Amino acid sequence: MKNILIINGHPDKNSLCHSLAESYKEGCETQNANCTLVNLADLHFDPILHYGYKQRTDLEPDLLKMQEAILNADHLVFVYPTWWGTYPALLKGFFDRVFLPGFAFKYRENSLFWDKYLKGKSARLIVTMDTPKWYYSLVYKSPGHNSLRKGILEFCGIKPVRITAFGPVKSSADKKRQKWLSQVRKLGAELR
Structure with missing residues (x-):
């Protein structure tokens, strides 16, 4: 049985992102x-890495549980809105606090290289945005997608990382949003 962990990074549970995360879960449950x-x-956690990596901050119980859930997962799904070109501070803080050296990766001594501790897992990003997708890609060069896929997940060994983006949200009608929810439910049913 495949273990899927869906993480909704939107701080508001009454959001389209929450509905998308629920739809993905509904699709998974059909399988x-x-x-x-x-x-x-x-x-409950402090999203700030107060000392960087020079001094370890003890992880709150919720973050310890999340590390365990990540280790047990075969597939990770991150659902979040694009804010200021990337993702909400809550999600960034989650990565800062959870994807630590010794858990997600480890630099090799006297080397430019590192060991990737989360190999064997795949991921999907489900992203909402108010910018048209083509504009986000061509003009902004997809900074949030690149940061999360290459700078965090693939850096830690998670591959492949697939991205499904929806937008623009602010001008979308309910019919369009229902289509997006259906599309995400189908992705969940495909377990990818």
């Missing part, structure tokens, strides 16, 4: 997958 949905807004 009897072991599927867990976590809303970061429900977790």
